[in-house]
Amino acid sequence: xxxxxxxxxxxxxxxxxxxxxxxxxxxxxxxxxxxxxxxxxxxxxxxxxxxxxxxxxxxxxxxxxxxxxxxxxxxxxxxxxxxxxxxxxxxxxxxxxxxxxxxxxxxxxxxxxxxxxxxxxxxxxxxxxxxxxxxxxxxxxxxxxxxxxxxxxxxxxxxxxxxxxxxxxxxxxxxxxxxxxxxxxxxxxxxxxxxxxxxxxxxxxxxxxxxxxxxxxxxxxxxxxxxxxxxxxxxxxxxxxxxxxxxxxxxxxxxxxxxxxxxxxxxxxxxxxxxxxxxxxxxxxxxxxxxxxxxxxxxxxxxxxxxxxxxxxxxxxxxxxxxxxxxxxxxxxxxxxxxxxxxx
Amino acid sequence: xxxxxxxxxxxxxxxxxxxxxxxxxxxxxxxxxxxxxxxxxxxxxxxxxxxxxxxxxxxxxxxxxxxxxxxxxxxxxxxxxxxxxxxxxxxxxxxxxxxxxxxxxxxxxxxxxxxxxxxxxxxxxxxxxxxxxxxxxxxxxxxxxxxxxxxxxxxxxxxxxxxxxxxxxxxxxxxxxxxxxxxxxxxxxxxxxxxxxxxxxxxxxxxxxxxxxxxxxxxxxxxxxxxxxxxxxxxxxxxxxxxxxxxxxxxxxxxxxxxxxxxxxxxxxxxxxxxxxxxxxxxxxxxxxxxxxxxxxxxxxxxxxxxxxxxxxxxxxxxxxxxxxxxxxxxxxxxxxxxxxxxx
DNA sequence: ACAATTAATGCAAGCGGTTGCACAACTGTC
DNA sequence: GACAGTTGTGCAACCGCTTGCATTAATTGT
Numbered sequence: 050x051x052x053x054x055x056x057x058x059x060x061x062x063x064x065x066x067x068x069x070x071x072x073x074x075x076x077x078x079x080x081x082x083x084x085x086x087x088x089x090x091x092x093x094x095x096x097x098x099x100x101x102x103x104x105x106x107x108x109x110x111x112x113x114x115x116x117x118x119x120x121x122x123x124x125x126x127x128x129x130x131x132x133x134x135x136x137x138x139x140x141x142x143x144x145x146x147x148x149x150x151x152x153x154x155x156x157x158x159x160x161x162x163x164x165x166x167x168x169x170x171x172x173x174x175x176x177x178x179x180x181x182x183x184x185x186x187x188x189x190x191x192x193x194x195x196x197x198x199x200x201x202x203x204x205x206x207x208x209x210x211x212x213x214x215x216x217x218x219x220x221x222x223x224x225x226x227x228x229x230x231x232x233x234x235x236x237x238x239x240x241x242x243x244x245x246x247x248x249x250x251x252x253x254x255x256x257x258x259x260x261x262x263x264x265x266x267x268x269x270x271x272x273x274x275x276x277x278x279x280x281x282x283x284x285x286x287x288x289x290x291x292x293x294x295x296x297x298x299x300x301x302x303x304x305x306x307x308x309x310x311x312x313x314x315x316x317x318x319x320x321x322x323x324x325x326x327x328x329x330x331x332x333x334x335x336x337x338x339x340x341x342x343x344x345x346x347x348x349x350x351x352x353x354x355x356x357x358x359x360x361x362x363x364x365x366x367x368x369x370x371x372x373x374x375x376x377x378x379x380x381x382x383x384x385x386x387x388x389x390x391x392x393x
Numbered sequence: 394x395x396x397x398x399x400x401x402x403x404x405x406x407x408x409x410x411x412x413x414x415x416x417x418x419x420x421x422x423x424x425x426x427x428x429x430x431x432x433x434x435x436x437x438x439x440x441x442x443x444x445x446x447x448x449x450x451x452x453x454x455x456x457x458x459x460x461x462x463x464x465x466x467x468x469x470x471x472x473x474x475x476x477x478x479x480x481x482x483x484x485x486x487x488x489x490x491x492x493x494x495x496x497x498x499x500x501x502x503x504x505x506x507x508x509x510x511x512x513x514x515x516x517x518x519x520x521x522x523x524x525x526x527x528x529x530x531x532x533x534x535x536x537x538x539x540x541x542x543x544x545x546x547x548x549x550x551x552x553x554x555x556x557x558x559x560x561x562x563x564x565x566x567x568x569x570x571x572x573x574x575x576x577x578x579x580x581x582x583x584x585x586x587x588x589x590x591x592x593x594x595x596x597x598x599x600x601x602x603x604x605x606x607x608x609x610x611x612x613x614x615x616x617x618x619x620x621x622x623x624x625x626x627x628x629x630x631x632x633x634x635x636x637x638x639x640x641x642x643x644x645x646x647x648x649x650x651x652x653x654x655x656x657x658x659x660x661x662x663x664x665x666x667x668x669x670x671x672x673x674x675x676x677x678x679x680x681x682x683x684x685x686x687x688x689x690x691x692x693x694x695x696x697x698x699x700x701x702x703x704x705x706x707x708x709x710x711x712x713x714x715x716x717x718x719x720x721x722x723x724x725x726x727x728x729x730x731x732x733x734x735x736x737x
Numbered sequence: 738a739c740a741a742t743t744a745a746t747g748c749a750a751g752c753g754g755t756t757g758c759a760c761a762a763c764t765g766t767c
Numbered sequence: 768g769a770c771a772g773t774t775g776t777g778c779a780a781c782c783g784c785t786t787g788c789a790t791t792a793a794t795t796g797t
Contacts, residue, residue: 104753
């Protein structure tokens with residue numbers, strides 16, 4: 050069937066171990082032999098079987114990437130970046146979609162554990178204890194969650210939420226609604242915590258609506274609630290919900306941003322293409338994907354790395370937030386960016 | 394480190410082969426022994442190493458999925474459906490992103506070949522001959538491309554393009570532009586072929602603009618060309634380009650659909666959320682993902698399956714196509730769907 | 738009661754590689 | 768010219784698991 054190391058050995062008249070070394074420790078084999086072996090391998094179309102190699106070396110050169118929902122536009126850029134970064138290091142990526150189901154998450158990690166060098170858990174919904182336990186079975190890097198002792202890459206959404214709320218209170222909004230995300234989301238809790246504190250500091254009321262599914266439907270379906278609550282501004286758990294909400298508000302006859310200002314989180318590609326264009330907290334998803342892979346691969350070296358990498362977020366002001374009910378400032382040009390790094 | 398079949402054998406006092414059979418051929422082992430072994434396995438947390446098993450059985454229970462660009466919103470629903478379907482059959486999915494690069498495509502297929510039971514090539518850019526050659530090294534199913542002898546799942550975009558052009562000519566458009574897709578895209582050629590024929594039959598001029606990158610930038614950057622060509626309607630290679638184009642047209646001061654009607658292809662989620670909502674040819678991407686996986690898994694049974702599955706498309710009429718320059722009909726309600734199956 | 742099945746298990750080879758060790762052929766040293 | 772040190776290669780065990788075959792015990796038929 051497939052050409053193996055033995056075929057190459059036979060063709061080049063050396064022992065299989067020499068062929069093996071030609072590929073995995075070239076400096077140990079005589080240059081002449083080496084080139085002969087390589088020529089034969091080339092000619093036969095030999096490709097090492099990584100699974101077989103992994104059996105003895107323990108390194109699979111595979112990485113597992115687990116996300117709650119591939120179709121959520123937040124994830125594809127992260128997956129893409131991770132895949133690309135992984136391939137740079139000659140690794141391949143298993144992708145699994147858990148449908149926001151914590152049980153499935155555990156199952157998939159376990160199923161993948163044996164055939165990967167590590168797993169990237171993106172915005173996991175399962176419990177901290179379970180994650181800690183799993184991390185004893187397979188190297189884990191968590192994205193968008195902080196757990197002591199587990200290496201993590203987190204977007205600083207707390208900071209982003211603060212920028213967003215400050216932006217709103219500065220424009221005079223006093224009744225703000227927060228559309229929270231799915232149950233079990235660390236990000237959602239962070240946002241809530243930060244938004245609440247910031248609103249209080251800005252002398253605004255913050256009413257929390259949720260938990261909601263993190264989709265445009267989740268936003269759409271609470272438009273009525275937002276209007277009923279009398280909010281003049283909304284911060285949504287993510288852009289998808291924000292966009293759904295805008296759709297719902299417009300349908301209900303409210304104007305955005307004249308009647309209600311809306312801010313999303315993530316800055317997915319879509320946000321630039323809707324009308325009105327969405328004001329949002331940009332999270333560096335691609336960078337997170339790359340960083341997570343790097344962290345996972347470094348993980349092997351200094352055993353039990355435990356670093357937490359915080360990625361700055363920034364507020365991108367577009368058209369879904371208006372001058373607001375307060376004292377008016379002159380109209381903004383498009384895409385004003387408030388970087389998180391310099392926020393007071 | 395990890396618990397193996399030997400540990401279980403030792404713990405339950407049987408030979409490793411009995412443990413093996415307990416998992417892979419339970420009917421061959423005595424119910425009592427079986428339950429004892431299972432208990433021990435459970436207690437030790439044993440999980441079979443699939444890579445090791447694959448080494449001898451030849452079945453990896455993995456599938457490779459290769460796409461041109463994960464971040465293109467067309468793909469995530471397909472990937473998600475494929476992953477879900479694969480997992481139903483206890484398979485895992487490798488995802489690779491080739492950045493629209495044919496060379497990378499080949500490389501990745503080869504790299505993955507040994508550790509998968511087959512590969513799904515989605516909208517590949519490489520040559521037919523290369524695909525035929527690769528299909529001799531690893532079972533292949535191609536999505537959105539037709540090659541004799543290679544099993545395939547294709548969206549009937551020709552039909553979709555016909556529906557779209559007919560829709561336009563029926564509304565009196567006589568100057569239509571076609572934004573073609575990337576070089577090497579089978580889909581793009583199909584669309585062009587069908588659109589050209591349909592336009593001719595409808596006594597309309599069709600000017601082809603492209604090739605273009607299949608992104609919103611690709612659409613945005615040709616807005617000027619479209620206006621200069623004097624087209625009153627445009628069919629774009631995909632929704633992303635259509636949305637980019639609309640953005641460009643609006644920016645240039647043209648109204649959509651009053652001045653220019655725009656139709657996309659794919660019906661990505663985004664199309665329902667932009668303003669104006671996009672009229673588009675809906676392609677059943679999720680169904681394609683599922684079907685492709687099924688086809689690949691069936692492939693093993695009846696060797697060298699060569700089936701081509703055609704998936705119907707339909708025209709979803711939203712707000713980016715207006716009554717047109719011809720005789721006006723009453724305004725449409727939202728989301729009129731013209732199914733491809735019954736098209737004349 | 739005895740041969741012939743049948744059922745349950747053990748044995749060992751092997752899947753495609755890697756790697757510690759042994760060994761032979763050189764190299765340089767005094 | 769004997770000795771230690773290099774260098775290049777072969778040998779064989781092993782990674783975790785499957786599977787054809789042999790072995791033994793239990794069951795069946797006559």
